[in-house]
Amino acid sequence: MTDTLEHLDTESVVNTAIDMPWSTIVWDDPVxxxxxxxxxxxxxxxxxxxxxxxxxxxxxxxxxxxxxTGNREAMERHAEAMHGYGLQATVSKAAP
Incomplete structure (x- = not known):
C-alpha cells in the first residue's frame, strides 16, 4: 500500500511539473x-x-x-517572433 501511495505522489509531482505553464517575457531595451x-x-x-x-x-x-503564458513550445515560438520584431524576449517557467 505504501508503495502505491509513494508512486501516486511521485506521479502527481511529475504531472504538475509538466502542466506548469511557461511565460514569454519581453525585456526593456534602449533601442x-x-x-x-x-x-x-x-x-x-x-x-x-x-x-x-x-x-x-x-x-x-x-x-x-x-x-x-502557455505551453513551452508556444512560448518559445512567441519569443522567436519577438526576436524577429527586434525585441528582447525570453521564456521562463511561470510562477506557481
Missing part, C-alpha cells in the same frame, strides 16, 4: 520606441490598444513584462 513595442503587441498578439499599452508601459517602467 525600440514605446509606440513600436505597443504596435508589436497589438499586431502579433492581437491585444487591444489599452492592453498593449499597459504591457508596453510595464516593459518601460519595470524593465520587463510577461506578454503570454
Amino acid at each position: 525600440n520606441l514605446m509606440t513600436y513595442v505597443s504596435y508589436v503587441f497589438r499586431s502579433y498578439f492581437g491585444y487591444p490598444r489599452e492592453e498593449a499599452e499597459r504591457l508596453m508601459l510595464r516593459v518601460h517602467q519595470e524593465g520587463r513584462a510577461i506578454v503570454a
Whole structure:
C-alpha cells in the first residue's frame, strides 16, 4: 500500500511539473520606441490598444513584462517572433 501511495505522489509531482505553464517575457531595451513595442503587441498578439499599452508601459517602467503564458513550445515560438520584431524576449517557467 505504501508503495502505491509513494508512486501516486511521485506521479502527481511529475504531472504538475509538466502542466506548469511557461511565460514569454519581453525585456526593456534602449533601442525600440514605446509606440513600436505597443504596435508589436497589438499586431502579433492581437491585444487591444489599452492592453498593449499597459504591457508596453510595464516593459518601460519595470524593465520587463510577461506578454503570454502557455505551453513551452508556444512560448518559445512567441519569443522567436519577438526576436524577429527586434525585441528582447525570453521564456521562463511561470510562477506557481
